[in-house]
Every structure is written in C-alpha cells, then in structure tokens.
Amino acid sequence: MNIGRIRSLVIKELLAVLRDRKSRMALIMPPILQLGIFAFAATLEVKNISLAVLDKDGGKAAVELTQRFAGSPYFTKVFRLPGQAGVAPAMENARAMAVLVLDQGFSRDVAAGRQAAAQLILDGRRSNTAQIVEGYAGLIVKQYNDDLAAARGQTGLPATLVARNWFNPNLDYLWFTVPNLIGMLSMVVGLIVTALSVARERELGTFDQLLVSPLSPWEILAGKTLPAMILGTVESIAIVAVAIGLFRIPCVGSLGALGFCLVLYLFSVVGFGLFISSLCSTQQQAILGTFTFMIPATLLSGFATPLETMPQVLQLLSLANPMRHFLLAVRGIMLKGMPFAMVVDTVWPLAVIAVVTLALAGWFFRRGLD
Structure with a gap:
C-alpha cells in the first residue's frame, strides 16, 4: 500500500469537490440550513397556546x-x-x-x-x-x-x-400521524420523479437533444410535469386507501375535496421538483437538492411540531411551503369534515406556489435554449 498515492488521491478528491461551485453549495449549505431549522423548529415544547x-x-x-x-x-x-x-x-x-x-x-x-x-x-x-x-x-x-x-x-x-x-376523542396518535404521512409521501414521489428527470437527461447527454428538437421549452416542461403528476396521483390514492382501509382513519369529509387538494398539492410539489432539477447537472446533485428541500419542508409544515411554537420568521417562511397548507386541509377534511369553501380558502396558496415554481423552471428551460 503506497501512502503517497493515497494522499494524492485524497487531495485530488478534495480539490474536485471544492472547485465545483455546486458541489460546494451542496456540501456546505444543507448542514447549515438543517442545523438552523432543527435548532428552532424541531421542539416538542408546547407554548404560545x-x-x-x-x-x-x-x-x-x-x-x-x-x-x-x-x-x-x-x-x-x-x-x-x-x-x-x-x-x-x-x-x-x-x-x-x-x-x-x-x-x-x-x-x-x-x-x-x-x-x-x-x-x-x-x-x-x-x-x-x-x-x-x-x-x-x-x-x-x-x-x-x-x-x-x-x-x-x-x-x-x-x-x-x-x-x-x-375531532379525535380518544387522542389516537394514528389519526394525527397517518393524514400527515399522506402529504409527506406524496411529496417524496413528486419531488423524486421530477428532480431526477432533467438532471438525468443532462447526465446522459440527451438534454441537448431535447433542446434542439422541435419541442418548445413549455412543451418540455409539460412533458416532465405530467408523468410526475400521474405517478404522484396513483401513489397518493393508494396511500389514502391504506389510511382508510388498513389504519381505520375516519374520513368524515368529501373524497372529492380531498382529491382536489391532492392534485393542487402535487402541482406545487412538481413545480419545486422541476425547479430543483433545472438547477442541477447530475442526478447526485438532484438527490441532494431534493433532500435539502424536504427536511426543512417537513419541519416547517406542522408535521411533528406546532407552527405557533416556532419563531415568527420561520412561521412566515412556512407560508411558501406547500406541505403546510395541504396538511391543514387533509386533517380538516378527514377528521372534521371541512366544507369545500373552507378547503379552497385553505389550499389556494398552493396554486400560487405552483405557478411561481413552474414559471421559474420554464425560465431556466428557456435559458437553456439561448
């Protein structure tokens, strides 16, 4: 075993990571961001009641x-x-x-x-x-x-x-956890499928072929969005069926309202996924970007800790988090029969999030044509 060659390889790998700006960001920013989020948001203390x-x-x-x-x-x-x-x-x-x-x-x-x-x-x-x-x-x-x-x-x-x-007379913790998992697992599917799509094309060298094809950037965007929507919808329906059939979670509200929320939620999640994918050159970067987004999104959604216990800055930041709005709706529909008018009043920010993120992803696609 040659110690000198090993030392040279270690130095080369360190320089390769530190010279790549995106790799530096993926290496440094996620731990800092997650440390800040965990320190202030991940608390089981209940206050400001x-x-x-x-x-x-x-x-x-x-x-x-x-x-x-x-x-x-x-x-x-x-x-x-x-x-x-x-x-x-x-x-x-x-x-x-x-x-x-x-x-x-x-x-x-x-x-x-x-x-x-x-x-x-x-x-x-x-x-x-x-x-x-x-x-x-x-x-x-x-x-x-x-x-x-x-x-x-x-x-x-x-x-x-x-x-x-x-709404939960026996304080059954599954009645709280399982509806939240519907939002979390749906986000995983939507993000993974879309975040890897463009990055995979770039890594395999086929993204340039898409750019020189007759397809417009918006057509490419639609072609990347619809498969994720289909897979995410099927997965979400299966999760809801398991929640109701296997875990016996009550659904006292309208399944149609729940389906409307799911579709709108997946659009906003797919928008984030495409935006992440448009910024990444490799699948590894896309995966890191996905998990960098998912952990703060989960913490700032009210999934595990009440939002009102967090600092005001994080509460304002959570307004841009699609999971926050969806979890309010899914718990309200399943556990208390939230009427459709109140559902719309709860989830309308998801439409704004979807429009903004899809527009940003489309702008990056157009920039690739220049």
Missing part, C-alpha cells in the same frame, strides 16, 4: 380562574367568547387550541365549598399537543385548588376539570 374562554358564570371564582390561565407563561393568548355559538368556529378555524367553559353556578359552588366543574375542550386533531395542554391546564387548576384550600384551612378539591377532545 391560544385559549378561548366561555364564562357563563361571571362570578369572582370564574374571573380568578380565568386570570390564572391568562397569567400562565404557556397560554399567551386568552380571549373571551360571547356565547356558546362561538365555541365551534374558534376550534374549527384553529383560533384556539382549547376552550375553557365555566358554567353558571361555578362561583356559587366554589363559595359553598362544593365541587365546581370547569370544562376544557381540546383540539384532538393534534393529539400530542392536546395532552400537553391538558396537563398545563390541570396544573393551573390544581394550584388554584391548593391556594383556595389553604386560604380556607381545608382539604379537598373545590374545583375539578373535565376535558373533552374534539
């Missing part, structure tokens, strides 16, 4: 308990509801993660030393977050009980908390 309060009592004990929630570091947005009719919209529109309901007679029961029930309605679509929020609320009520008992010199529980979970 929005709490709606329906106070039907209005007495001293009800006001004091509400103020304890408002003073907690976890519940940063506490607002009152005017009546019972406001509970459902607050939960459905995700304005509140939980609703605290204080019935009439709460303060009277507390003053009389009887048990007074406060109801906490939680958004069960995010089962892990709901359990953590329930724990925070339980601690606040327990501290209230302890302080009240100490002031009266008695023991017991002057107030109790009764929790209900909407």
Whole structure:
C-alpha cells in the first residue's frame, strides 16, 4: 500500500469537490440550513397556546380562574367568547387550541365549598399537543385548588376539570400521524420523479437533444410535469386507501375535496421538483437538492411540531411551503369534515406556489435554449 498515492488521491478528491461551485453549495449549505431549522423548529415544547374562554358564570371564582390561565407563561393568548355559538368556529378555524367553559353556578359552588366543574375542550386533531395542554391546564387548576384550600384551612378539591377532545376523542396518535404521512409521501414521489428527470437527461447527454428538437421549452416542461403528476396521483390514492382501509382513519369529509387538494398539492410539489432539477447537472446533485428541500419542508409544515411554537420568521417562511397548507386541509377534511369553501380558502396558496415554481423552471428551460 503506497501512502503517497493515497494522499494524492485524497487531495485530488478534495480539490474536485471544492472547485465545483455546486458541489460546494451542496456540501456546505444543507448542514447549515438543517442545523438552523432543527435548532428552532424541531421542539416538542408546547407554548404560545391560544385559549378561548366561555364564562357563563361571571362570578369572582370564574374571573380568578380565568386570570390564572391568562397569567400562565404557556397560554399567551386568552380571549373571551360571547356565547356558546362561538365555541365551534374558534376550534374549527384553529383560533384556539382549547376552550375553557365555566358554567353558571361555578362561583356559587366554589363559595359553598362544593365541587365546581370547569370544562376544557381540546383540539384532538393534534393529539400530542392536546395532552400537553391538558396537563398545563390541570396544573393551573390544581394550584388554584391548593391556594383556595389553604386560604380556607381545608382539604379537598373545590374545583375539578373535565376535558373533552374534539375531532379525535380518544387522542389516537394514528389519526394525527397517518393524514400527515399522506402529504409527506406524496411529496417524496413528486419531488423524486421530477428532480431526477432533467438532471438525468443532462447526465446522459440527451438534454441537448431535447433542446434542439422541435419541442418548445413549455412543451418540455409539460412533458416532465405530467408523468410526475400521474405517478404522484396513483401513489397518493393508494396511500389514502391504506389510511382508510388498513389504519381505520375516519374520513368524515368529501373524497372529492380531498382529491382536489391532492392534485393542487402535487402541482406545487412538481413545480419545486422541476425547479430543483433545472438547477442541477447530475442526478447526485438532484438527490441532494431534493433532500435539502424536504427536511426543512417537513419541519416547517406542522408535521411533528406546532407552527405557533416556532419563531415568527420561520412561521412566515412556512407560508411558501406547500406541505403546510395541504396538511391543514387533509386533517380538516378527514377528521372534521371541512366544507369545500373552507378547503379552497385553505389550499389556494398552493396554486400560487405552483405557478411561481413552474414559471421559474420554464425560465431556466428557456435559458437553456439561448
């Protein structure tokens, strides 16, 4: 074994990587980007919780308990509801993660030393977050009980908390995970197929033949888009079928609305894939570019951690992430029967993302003709 030849080969490989600008970017940027995303976004801590309060009592004990929630570091947005009719919209529109309901007679029961029930309605679509929020609320009520008992010199529980979970009554984690996987796996198919298409042509030397053919850049773009759309649609339908048939995930909404969201979502994903592919010269670069995009996209989608726990800058950045909008829609359609008008209001940014990314990919194709 010749140490000198090995050293020369190592130096040659290092120079080959460092002299190639795209290789340098693929080597340096992904770790930095992922480190920043993981450090700020990948947190299981639940904070900045929005709490709606329906106070039907209005007495001293009800006001004091509400103020304890408002003073907690976890519940940063506490607002009152005017009546019972406001509970459902607050939960459905995700304005509140939980609703605290204080019935009439709460303060009277507390003053009389009887048990007074406060109801906490939680958004069960995010089962892990709901359990953590329930724990925070339980601690606040327990501290209230302890302080009240100490002031009266008695023991017991002057107030109790009764929790209900909407949209996922048993907090089955599969009901949260599997709908999210529909979005993630559909993105994998759409990105991989499109990201490798142009890069493969360039690597094999056939891309120049496409450019000198009678096909226009937009025809080439369409020819690259449609196969990915077909494969992605078939794959997505299979995933939905497995989710409903095998995992027994309920779909209380319209399958037509879900199909509409899938097609629009795949268009936006394919746009990103073609844009990545148009920037890459080899399949290796395309694969690196795909995974560089997918990891931040997954983290900034609300797949594993709530978006409201992230810094404001990352929340704004997530608006350009197609998975964020699709996951809101697929969970809403399957778990709570979101009406079509609300579906359109949720997923319309996907059309904007698709137009922008496809236009950028088309511009790069046209540039290849110059």
